[in-house]
Amino acid sequence: MNIKTRYFLIYIFLFVLSLSSSAQDFRKADSLFQDNHFLEASIEYARTSFYSKDITLQQEASYRRALCYRFMNESDKAIKELDRVNLFRANPDFRVKIIYERILNAFIQKDYNQIDLSVSKLKFFEKDYSRSMCILPTYILSLNSLRKWDQAKKVFSDYVEVSDISDDRKKEAINSIDSIYCIKNIPKKYSSETAENWSRFIPGAGHMYSGNITEGLFAFGLCAGFAFIGGYEIYYKYYFTGYVFGFGLLHKSYVGGMRRASYLADRKNDEVMNLFNKRCVELLIKINS
Amino acid sequence: MNKLLIIFTCLSFTFCSFGQTKLDVLFVKHLAETESYKECIFEVDRGDFSLSSQNIKDSITFYKGWSQYSLKDLNESANTFLSISKKSSFYTQSHLFAAYNYAHIGKYSQAMLILDDLQKSSLVSFEKAGVSLLERDYETFYKNMKMVDTTKYYLSVQSHRLYKYSKVLESHKYKSPLLAAGLSTIIPGLGKIYAGKTGEGLSSFFACAGLGLVTLEQYNKNGIKDYRTIIASSLFSLFYIGNIWGSYFTVLITENEFDDEYKNKILFNIHIPLRTFFK
Numbered sequence: 243m244n245i246k247t248r249y250f251l252i253y254i255f256l257f258v259l260s261l262s263s264s265a266q267d268f269r270k271a272d273s274l275f276q277d278n279h280f281l282e283a284s285i286e287y288a289r290t291s292f293y294s295k296d297i298t299l300q301q302e303a304s305y306r307r308a309l310c311y312r313f314m315n316e317s318d319k320a321i322k323e324l325d326r327v328n329l330f331r332a333n334p335d336f337r338v339k340i341i342y343e344r345i346l347n348a349f350i351q352k353d354y355n356q357i358d359l360s361v362s363k364l365k366f367f368e369k370d371y372s373r374s375m376c377i378l379p380t381y382i383l384s385l386n387s388l389r390k391w392d393q394a395k396k397v398f399s400d401y402v403e404v405s406d407i408s409d410d411r412k413k414e415a416i417n418s419i420d421s422i423y424c425i426k427n428i429p430k431k432y433s434s435e436t437a438e439n440w441s442r443f444i445p446g447a448g449h450m451y452s453g454n455i456t457e458g459l460f461a462f463g464l465c466a467g468f469a470f471i472g473g474y475e476i477y478y479k480y481y482f483t484g485y486v487f488g489f490g491l492l493h494k495s496y497v498g499g500m501r502r503a504s505y506l507a508d509r510k511n512d513e514v515m516n517l518f519n520k521r522c523v524e525l526l527i528k529i530n531s
Numbered sequence: 532m533n534k535l536l537i538i539f540t541c542l543s544f545t546f547c548s549f550g551q552t553k554l555d556v557l558f559v560k561h562l563a564e565t566e567s568y569k570e571c572i573f574e575v576d577r578g579d580f581s582l583s584s585q586n587i588k589d590s591i592t593f594y595k596g597w598s599q600y601s602l603k604d605l606n607e608s609a610n611t612f613l614s615i616s617k618k619s620s621f622y623t624q625s626h627l628f629a630a631y632n633y634a635h636i637g638k639y640s641q642a643m644l645i646l647d648d649l650q651k652s653s654l655v656s657f658e659k660a661g662v663s664l665l666e667r668d669y670e671t672f673y674k675n676m677k678m679v680d681t682t683k684y685y686l687s688v689q690s691h692r693l694y695k696y697s698k699v700l701e702s703h704k705y706k707s708p709l710l711a712a713g714l715s716t717i718i719p720g721l722g723k724i725y726a727g728k729t730g731e732g733l734s735s736f737f738a739c740a741g742l743g744l745v746t747l748e749q750y751n752k753n754g755i756k757d758y759r760t761i762i763a764s765s766l767f768s769l770f771y772i773g774n775i776w777g778s779y780f781t782v783l784i785t786e787n788e789f790d791d792e793y794k795n796k797i798l799f800n801i802h803i804p805l806r807t808f809f810k
Contacts, residue, residue, distance in 0.1 A: 285562070285570045292558050322566075480752070482744040483763070490741065 268306065275310065284310035301327045301336065308343050317347040321356075329363065337367055338374045345380050357384040371404050379526050383519050389431065395423040398522070405529055415529050422521055429514040437507035441500040448503025452510045461499045468492035555580075556587055559594045568598035589619035596625060605632040613645070623649060624809050630658060631805060635798055639666045653680040654808055657690065661801030664697055665794060672697055685807040689800040696793055696800075703789070708782040715778035719771060722778025726785045735774045742767040 271286030284307045291303035304326050311320035324344045329337050341364045348356035361381050368374050378401040385394035402415045421427065432452055441448030446462030449455075472488020475481075555578065562571035575595040580588050592615050599608035612629035615621055626645050633642035639662050646659045660675035672693075681690040706726060715722030720736030723729075746767045749760040 281569060281573055284567070285574055288562060288565075288567060288570060289558060292561050480748060482741070482748045483759075486741040486745045 268303070271306065275306070278313070280310040280313045284314075297331060298333075301332055301340075305336070305340060305343065308347070312343070312347055312350070317350045320347045321351075329367065334367065334373060338364070338377070341374070342377045342380075345377050345384075349380050349384060352387075354384040354388045357381060358388070371400055375401065375404055379523075382522060382526075386519055386522060387515060391423055391428055395419060398423075401526075402529060407529060411529070415525065418525050418528075422518075422525065427518075429511075429518045432507040432510045432514075434504040434507040437503040438500045441496075441503040445496055445499050448500065449506055452503060452506035454506055457502075457506075461495070461502070464495045465492055465499065468495060556590050559591055563594040563597050563601075566601070568601045571595065571598040572602075585616055586619065589615045589621055593619070593621040593625055596628070600628060600632060605636050608632050609636075609641075627654070627658060627805055627809075630662070631798075631802060634662050634665060634801070651678070653678070653683055653686060654804060657686055657693075657804060658801055660693060661797055664693060664700070664797050667700065669697060669701055685804045689804055692800050693797065696796060700793060705786055706782045708779045711782040712775050712779040715775045719774045720778075722775070723781050726778065726781040728781055728785065731781065735770075735777070739767070739770050739774055742770050 268287065268290060271283045271290060274280075274283035274286060287303040287307045287310065291300040291307075294300060294303075304323050308320040308323040311317070311323060321344060324340055324347070327340050329340065332340060341360050344360045345357050348354070348360065357380065361377065364374055364377065371378060378397060382394050382398050382401065385391075385397060398419045399416060402412055402419065405412075407415070437448035437451050439448070440451045441461075444462070445465035446458035446460070449458030449461055468488055468491045470488075472484045472492060475484030475488055477484075559571055559574055559578075562568075562574060572595055575591050578591070580591055583591075592611055596608050596611035596615075599605075599611055609629040609632035612625035612632070615625045619625075626649055630642040630645040633639070633645065642662045643659065646655055646662065649655045656675045656678035660672050660679065663669075663671035663675060676690065676693065679686055679690055681687050711722035711725050713722070714725050715735075718736065719739035720732035720734070722732070723735055724732035726732075742763065746760065746763040749757065749763045753760050
């Protein structure tokens with residue numbers, strides 16, 4: 243081999259090496275991601291996607307960028323990034339990964355209807371849950387939050403059926419599901435309107451309806467106290483004092499009490515739902531352990 | 532022969548590095564266009580473009596400024612836009628947006644200086660008119676509006692709106708907070724009604740009247756030294772003085788609300804032609 247040929251071979255080798263250094267893979271991005279440098283990692287994923295003409299690589303980059311956004315607490319941007327992936331062109335396993343990540347981000351944002359929508363999309367591609375088991379726990383919790391109990395129970399049972407556990411454990415899990423979703427255990431819906439109406443008729447009753455007995459008694463006592471002051475002052479012919487200090491303050495505490503009762507009902511709903519979901523999570527952990 | 536090979540190698544790697552810088556600009560542009568603004572700013576800040584041509588530097592600076600503008604970091608965005616050189620194709624666009632950013636954060640004189648430096652055109656005159664209107668300089672507003680070609684599709688509607696706002700602003704008489712306080716001294720709540728807050732005024736009137744009547748009642752029945760009279764009169768005084776104070780501030784707040792409303796309307800209408808023209 244003469245010197246010219248040797249030179250050109252070395253040149254071509256170095257040139258190709260320098261071109262490929264523009265990162266046709268995710269090594270740099272992945273190392274940044276592992277070191278929790280999510281912003282830098284997302285840039286590197288975007289760079290790989292930008293320089294590559296390979297659609298599979300671009301889709302993978304979008305997925306990994308979405309992970310970066312999730313870790314940066316930017317779920318909305320993560321969803322936007324995931325929406326860039328064309329699900330029709332993605333392979334089935336990757337499609338499930340995308341939808342799983344989308345569901346997770348929607349769950350963080352408490353956008354349960356979006357989860358329902360994502361699962362409907364997935365159902366369009368997948369006939370059963372064999373490939374998409376990973377999405378089911380989040381889906382069950384979101385169905386609970388949407389108070390779609392029958393559907394949640396069915397999905398939970400399907401999850402147990404497709405999970406890789408013994409028949410005995412399956413039976414045990416199904417019994418637990420039946421127990422969780424039996425009517426007496428289903429979280430009661432506390433209507434803010436009902437709480438407000440209760441407080442409209444009896445001050446403090448709305449608080450008690452929402453489970454806050456002490457606060458309800460205090461609200462009742464406050465209103466009764468102001469009404470008494472009003473009546474007492476008027477009885478002793480202090481008409482203006484009775485009207486302003488007694489009934490004026492009664493009106494304020496009465497109206498304020500109604501609003502508070504409405505707020506407490508909403509808070510109670512969140513509390514009971516969290517408790518219910520906690521039971522479901524415990525069962526899910528038990529199934530997977 | 533050897534020298535020739537070395538020259539060839541150097542030249543090819545130089546071209547390669549220029550090509551890479553061009554790709555980097557395209558990547559920065561891609562980040563800005565895909566709304567990855569934080570990433571775009573980060574990429575520009577950490578990149579070394581010192582050896583790049585002025586044209587490339589300007590392009591990169593423009594995308595950084597654009598990202599800052601999109602993230603509503605308007606002061607920084609204006610500063611970035613202003614560092615773009617006169618030879619750049621982004622010069623007019625970046626300076627117009629810098630002026631808009633300054634107008635948005637209330638630096639009207641700086642916005643005007645930037646616009647004065649730009650080549651005269653309908654769009655520049657329109658922006659100057661908008662800034663003048665924000666400053667309530669009606670003479671300059673009309674002078675600049677005369678130079679605007681209102682038949683241009685991106686200026687016709689907005690010009691009409693600016694004229695409309697100028698008429699409203701010119702005819703608007705600012706209310707006096709001191710007069711409001713005085714009115715509330717005579718009749719509690721009247722100052723708030725004068726400020727345009729009728730509901731608040733009536734509510735203040737009834738609260739003060741109620742407490743006044745309670746004080747009177749206590750005074751008539753128990754005398755001035757009784758603790759109930761003292762409590763009632765103290766509360767009445769507190770409400771009465773508080774109402775005067777409140778009326779003074781209600782006028783200030785109402786006028787601020789009016790100014791803010793028109794500031795937002797004007798900014799919105801000087802922004803639309805910029806976005807339409809540079810789409």
